[in-house]
Amino acid sequence: MTTTVVKKTLSKNDQGQEIISSVGMIVALVSFAMLFATLMMGFAMFRLTAPVWPPAGMTKPSLLLPSLSTLCIFLSSVCYMKFEKNMADNRGLIATIVLGFIFMIIQTLLWHSLKTQGIYVSSGIFPSIIYAFTWIHAAHIVAALAMLIWLYRNVQKGVTPTTQRQAGNTGKFWHFLGIVWFIMFVTIFVI
Amino acid sequence: MAFFEQHIHDEPKTFLSKYVFSFDHKVIGKQFLWYGIAFLGIGGMMALLIRWTLAFPGEPFPVIGQFLFPHTNGVVPPDTYAMLFTLHGTIMIFYAITPILIGAFGNFCIPLMIGARDMVFPTLNMLSFWLAFVSAILLLASLFTPLGGAAGGWVSYPTLSTLIGSPGIGQTLWCLALFVLGVSSTMGAVNYIATIITLRAPGMGYFDMPLTIWGLWLTAILNAIFLPVLGAGLLLLTFDRVFGTTFFLAGAAATSGSGDPVLFQHVFWIFGHPEVYILILPAWGIVSDLLSFFARKPAFGAKATALAMTSITILSTLVYGHHMYTTQMSPLLTQSFMMLTMTISIPSSVFFANWLGTIWKGSIRFQTPMLFSLGVVFVFGLGGLTGLYLATVSTDLYLHDTYFVVGHFHYTMAASVLLGGFAATYFWFPKMFGRMMNETIGKIHFWITMLGLNGVFMGMMVVGWAGMHRRIYNPFVYEFLQKLIPINTFITVSAITMGAAQLFFVYNFIYSMVKGPKAEQNPWGVGTLEWTIPSPAPHYNFAEIPVVKCGPHELGNPNLKGDRDFQYQTEELVECNS
Numbered sequence: 191m192t193t194t195v196v197k198k199t200l201s202k203n204d205q206g207q208e209i210i211s212s213v214g215m216i217v218a219l220v221s222f223a224m225l226f227a228t229l230m231m232g233f234a235m236f237r238l239t240a241p242v243w244p245p246a247g248m249t250k251p252s253l254l255l256p257s258l259s260t261l262c263i264f265l266s267s268v269c270y271m272k273f274e275k276n277m278a279d280n281r282g283l284i285a286t287i288v289l290g291f292i293f294m295i296i297q298t299l300l301w302h303s304l305k306t307q308g309i310y311v312s313s314g315i316f317p318s319i320i321y322a323f324t325w326i327h328a329a330h331i332v333a334a335l336a337m338l339i340w341l342y343r344n345v346q347k348g349v350t351p352t353t354q355r356q357a358g359n360t361g362k363f364w365h366f367l368g369i370v371w372f373i374m375f376v377t378i379f380v381i
Numbered sequence: 382m383a384f385f386e387q388h389i390h391d392e393p394k395t396f397l398s399k400y401v402f403s404f405d406h407k408v409i410g411k412q413f414l415w416y417g418i419a420f421l422g423i424g425g426m427m428a429l430l431i432r433w434t435l436a437f438p439g440e441p442f443p444v445i446g447q448f449l450f451p452h453t454n455g456v457v458p459p460d461t462y463a464m465l466f467t468l469h470g471t472i473m474i475f476y477a478i479t480p481i482l483i484g485a486f487g488n489f490c491i492p493l494m495i496g497a498r499d500m501v502f503p504t505l506n507m508l509s510f511w512l513a514f515v516s517a518i519l520l521l522a523s524l525f526t527p528l529g530g531a532a533g534g535w536v537s538y539p540t541l542s543t544l545i546g547s548p549g550i551g552q553t554l555w556c557l558a559l560f561v562l563g564v565s566s567t568m569g570a571v572n573y574i575a576t577i578i579t580l581r582a583p584g585m586g587y588f589d590m591p592l593t594i595w596g597l598w599l600t601a602i603l604n605a606i607f608l609p610v611l612g613a614g615l616l617l618l619t620f621d622r623v624f625g626t627t628f629f630l631a632g633a634a635a636t637s638g639s640g641d642p643v644l645f646q647h648v649f650w651i652f653g654h655p656e657v658y659i660l661i662l663p664a665w666g667i668v669s670d671l672l673s674f675f676a677r678k679p680a681f682g683a684k685a686t687a688l689a690m691t692s693i694t695i696l697s698t699l700v701y702g703h704h705m706y707t708t709q710m711s712p713l714l715t716q717s718f719m720m721l722t723m724t725i726s727i728p729s730s731v732f733f734a735n736w737l738g739t740i741w742k743g744s745i746r747f748q749t750p751m752l753f754s755l756g757v758v759f760v761f762g763l764g765g766l767t768g769l770y771l772a773t774v775s776t777d778l779y780l781h782d783t784y785f786v787v788g789h790f791h792y793t794m795a796a797s798v799l800l801g802g803f804a805a806t807y808f809w810f811p812k813m814f815g816r817m818m819n820e821t822i823g824k825i826h827f828w829i830t831m832l833g834l835n836g837v838f839m840g841m842m843v844v845g846w847a848g849m850h851r852r853i854y855n856p857f858v859y860e861f862l863q864k865l866i867p868i869n870t871f872i873t874v875s876a877i878t879m880g881a882a883q884l885f886f887v888y889n890f891i892y893s894m895v896k897g898p899k900a901e902q903n904p905w906g907v908g909t910l911e912w913t914i915p916s917p918a919p920h921y922n923f924a925e926i927p928v929v930k931c932g933p934h935e936l937g938n939p940n941l942k943g944d945r946d947f948q949y950q951t952e953e954l955v956e957c958n959s
Contacts, residue, residue, distance in 0.1 A: 228613035312625035
């Protein structure tokens with residue numbers, strides 16, 4: 191009798207925690223979305239008022255590296271969804287973390303290749319946008335990777351309602367960053 | 382409703398866990414209160430330095446001038462003057478009002494008034510305070526850098542705020558300080574929103590929440606949405622200054638390519654206009670409640686007040702352009718922004734009329750919190766009405782950047798928020814510290830503050846109407862402004878009076894905390910949930926989570942029997958028996 195009572199209150203507690211943490215995470219994501227939306231608004235303003243784009247004397251950077259990083263972050267999100275379906279199997283999580291690191295390496299290569307082409311941060315508005323936006327995004331990716339590693343350590347100790355909750359919320363953040371990168375990829379590099 | 386019941390935590394025992402790194406929302410609230418009051422003092426001192434320079438140009442500031450500005454024999458130097466008005470604005474808005482109204486009373490009131498044991502994320506709450514602390518250190522550190530603190534105005538428009546306008550590291554530190562503070566406030570906002578959605582006591586619907594909570598909730602929503610906008614702007618400005626990007630540099634200022642200085646103004650005001658409502662909404666909520674509590678009457682149209690505040694919240698996001706009429710905006714846009722801005726006066730009049738309806742025929746108790754609330758009604762009415770001149774394009778083009786603007790925004794977001802903060806302090810002091818504040822000193826504090834405050838801000842509007850520009854070190858080098866010296870002297874004397882009145886408050890606050898008479902559980906005779914528990918509130922707030930059965934303003938019900946003229950929210954609403 192007592193054990194069932196305890197179980198019931200526990201699960202109600204978990205339910206409450208679940209709702210609270212997802213409300214919190216959604217509000218936080220709205221905040222992050224506004225940060226990136228502001229950047230995008232600034233970009234749109236420059237882009238729509240510029241007579242030619244990219245600005246005179248500049249060519250668009252090659253699509254190769256950004257496409258690769260888009261592929262990486264897309265695959266990482268797919269792996270994460272697989273992991274969320276069956277949390278006992280943490281290979282999906284490991285794949286997400288590895289792909290996340292590869293994404294960061296490709297971004298670093300991108301900055302390096304821009305530099306070797308003579309495109310510096312201070313070379314004008316378009317390079318400013320490329321560098322600043324990818325920096326801000328990368329800073330969030332680093333934070334998300336730290337969250338993923340923390341989640342990995344927790345999952346190793348066993349899957350509980352708490353870790354499921356953590357996985358759900360970390361996942362929301364990770365997918366969000368994937369979407370943000372996709373928007374940046376399309377608006378900055380493709381069109 | 383409450384989705385689950387929080388557990389009672391063990392009482393913290395050590396000094397560090399109890400007073401410094403506390404998870405308890407009440408302690409964090411008090412920390413924010415001290416933080417805010419300290420900065421209120423610093424910002425107030427800066428205001429007096431500014432006022433002294435405007436009334437007595439070229440004369441040394443008395444007493445402390447010699448220590449602050451030894452090179453000029455105590456006269457405020459021009460570059461320091463620019464720094465003073467920049468930091469006065471920044472400190473008052475972000476480091477005094479925000480911590481007191483949102484940090485202190487948000488933290489203290491939300492869980493107590495909705496019947497919760499703590500915030501949903503206590504760790505985030507603690508982190509929020511300590512990030513604000515780091516931010517304060519960054520800002521104060523900027524004062525000691527070689528070229529001094531930021532001096533580009535509190536709005537820090539480029540190109541004044543880029544390396545061309547302010548080459549020192551002070552402006553960079555200012556950007557970082559505000560960014561960190563933005564992160565801290567966003568954390569607080571996430572916490573407040575989640576707490577109010579998920580932890581209301583059983584039976585408490587959204588319209589059973591006290592209006593204080595409505596105000597704080599709407600503020601938190603605006604904070605969560607619009608602080609990141611400022612964050613993005615500050616990040617780009619920092620990149621411009623540190624890494625050499627060219628977002629806000631144009632023309633001769635940019636080495637190559639070109640950015641757009643006006644973009645920063647857009648970003649700043651997209652955040653900045655909601656920010657003024659972020660500051661005023663908690664005060665509105667608090668005043669709406671207090672007027673009802675001290676008029677011993679239900680709040681007139683409480684639901685309409687809540688909905689009016691909500692519609693103002695929504696409208697506030699659409700009107701930012703009225704700060705930028707002079708930036709060569711297309712007339713089509715200026716008129717749309719004018720139209721939208723004027724629309725705000727409709728919901729504002731709704732709740733203003735509700736305030737008057739609440740005190741109409743009430744049996745008003747003129748205790749200190751009520752005096753301050755009535756003060757808010759008065760100064761906010763004035764501030765709101767003068768806003769119409771600034772919303773209208775044709776008058777704004779003349780009044781733009783004059784002291785009329787300064788007077789207007791001080792009435793709305795300085796005077797009314799300050800008075801609202803004092804009302805809240807006097808009202809919740811018994812629940813915070815378990816002692817009463819002195820009524821007589823409180824009333825003296827109110828009347829002197831009120832006189833000084835109106836002298837200052839009314840005077841500012843007058844000189845502004847006469848054409849005196851803001852942010853000028855010595856306006857009297859212009860012949861047409863020389864006749865304004867006497868009225869500027871009057872403003873300064875009023876400011877000094879108002880500053881001196883705050884000594885009464887500081888004395889009352891500290892003395893009452895130590896030696897004030899012990900407070901009863903419910904000294905004001907009010908039915909909201911925080912008054913159902915002992916004063917000061919125990920660390921777990923509620924031993925039993927209360928069940929809410931009626932609204933927060935059940936006062937003066939003629940069906941009530943017994944010697945009480947109010948009902949607790951935990952009691953069934955008394956109906957007519959016959």
